[in-house]
Amino acid sequence: MIVEGYAFEYTYQTPYKYQREFQQAENEARATKRGLWSDNTCAGSLTTLTPTPEPAVSTPMPAPSTPTTKPPATTCDCSGNIYNCPDFATHSAAQTCFEHCGGIDNDIHGLDADKDGIACENLP
Numbered sequence: 001m002i003v004e005g006y007a008f009e010y011t012y013q014t015p016y017k018y019q020r021e022f023q024q025a026e027n028e029a030r031a032t033k034r035g036l037w038s039d040n041t042c043a044g045s046l047t048t049l050t051p052t053p054e055p056a057v058s059t060p061m062p063a064p065s066t067p068t069t070k071p072p073a074t075t076c077d078c079s080g081n082i083y084n085c086p087d088f089a090t091h092s093a094a095q096t097c098f099e100h101c102g103g104i105d106n107d108i109h110g111l112d113a114d115k116d117g118i119a120c121e122n123l124p
């Protein structure tokens with residue numbers, strides 16, 4: 001039956017000692033495109049006959065990163081007005097980013113509102 005390609009191996013119904021043989025038979029049937037595995041059979045039937053895999057054991061998922069989360073200010077992304085002074089812990093951090101992005105000539109984040117070359121002077 002199996003070797004003719006009409007039956008799937010249902011591992012959970014099969015004694016373990018036969019598992020290798022059954023898998024071998026299924027692989028052979030698949031390789032030789034006999035029976036169910038023939039290219040002429042409806043491919044859609046494979047999905048309905050395939051045993052549903054056990055639900056994955058709940059594994060701790062990493063916290064999903066929301067698109068609205070801006071990159072850490074320490075990376076200093078200069079591609080747009082992403083940061084404001086409160087995003088920086090210190091004046092020097094803001095100043096570093098301010099200068100990294102081009103300083104007073106390219107204050108893309110608006111960190112130096114009064115254009116004196118000192119970014120976020122009210123930060124510690």
Ligand SMILES: [Ca+2]
Nearest residue numbers: 083084109110
């Ligand atoms: Ca800003």
Ligand SMILES: [Ca+2]
Nearest residue numbers: 112116118119
């Ligand atoms: Ca300033």
